[in-house]
Amino acid sequence: MATEQTMDFEPAARLAEDPARVRKEFWKKLKRVAAKLPFVEELLAAYYCAFDRQTPRHVQAALLGALAYFILPFDFVPDLMPVLGFTDDAAILATALRMVASHIKPEHRDAAHAALKRGLEDDAAHQDTL
Secondary structure (H helix, E strand, C coil): CCCCCCCCCHHHHHHHCCHHHHHHHHHHHHHHHHHHCCCHHHHHHHHHHHCCCCCCHHHHHHHHHHHHHHHCCCCCCCCCCCCCCCHHHHHHHHHHHHHHHHHCCHHHHHHHHHHHHCCCCCHHHHCCCC
16 A cells, blocks of 8 residues: 555646646546545536636636546555545545635535435536526
8 A cells, every 4th residue: 555655646636737638537446436525526526616716716626636536546545445545536525625714615515415416317417507
């Protein structure tokens, strides 16, 4: 298992520089793993905040980095491992959320809740609900 000193976040950083790809890949992975994620609503709120044009750029950058890490096909802890698989994703997201918590607005949480209520169906049509 990688230690803090050996972790390489470069792939996530490169992916975060391509918001269109993050948007596309986010929905594909989320639909595949949503039922396994205890933090799915927070993840969606972060997504909506990251793509809100009113969100400051530095906040968008932090959230896009966390979202990019979530969608990467490889992890420090593989997502296929029961229980532990998403702990690294949750830790990265929790850190990003703590950094930018004041920027996640009720409308981001409402959009996240609405996406879950619709069952993440027709995600392409609802990606820009803010």
